[in-house]
Amino acid sequence: MSQIWHQQTLRLTSRQRGFHLVTDEIVSQLDHIDDIRIGLMHIHILHTSASLTLNENADPTVREDFETHFTRAVPEDTSLYQHTLEGPDDMTSHIKASLLGNSLTLPIRNGQLALGTWQGIYLCEHRNNGGSRSLIATLTGTG
Numbered sequence: 001m002s003q004i005w006h007q008q009t010l011r012l013t014s015r016q017r018g019f020h021l022v023t024d025e026i027v028s029q030l031d032h033i034d035d036i037r038i039g040l041m042h043i044h045i046l047h048t049s050a051s052l053t054l055n056e057n058a059d060p061t062v063r064e065d066f067e068t069h070f071t072r073a074v075p076e077d078t079s080l081y082q083h084t085l086e087g088p089d090d091m092t093s094h095i096k097a098s099l100l101g102n103s104l105t106l107p108i109r110n111g112q113l114a115l116g117t118w119q120g121i122y123l124c125e126h127r128n129n130g131g132s133r134s135l136i137a138t139l140t141g142t143g
Helices: 023-027 060-073 090-100
Strands: 003-012 016-021 038-045 050-056 103-109 119-129 133-142
Touching: 003 023, 016 060, 023 119, 038 050, 050 060, 050 090, 050 103, 060 119, 090 119
Parallel strands: none
Antiparallel strands: 003 133, 016 119, 038 103, 038 133, 050 119
């Protein structure tokens, strides 16, 4: 068995604000995942106004409910914040990203992400128009 370390930058397409299932988009870009029998993928988003989380991959209303919850929990009211240079979704995006987090560490088994039946990776886009997003994926394991 050989030890494998691989790191690469991934790009996600631009999306409107919301919670988006991006598992397939991420996996399709991963080099060398097929070479790993047992390992881990650490994925980190290189932005402060979007986040990553792992949750329900089947029912899209879950993602809609996430957006509803976070919109209510962190309202776009510029009178509440000082950091509003880029608009009313600026500071609120930073808060939401900090609440959800900027990285995930997921198991790899036999060349695939070892996720539960109903689990998928979400891009949590907190800006109204966030643009494309960059990720760093680090894969490690045995081949």
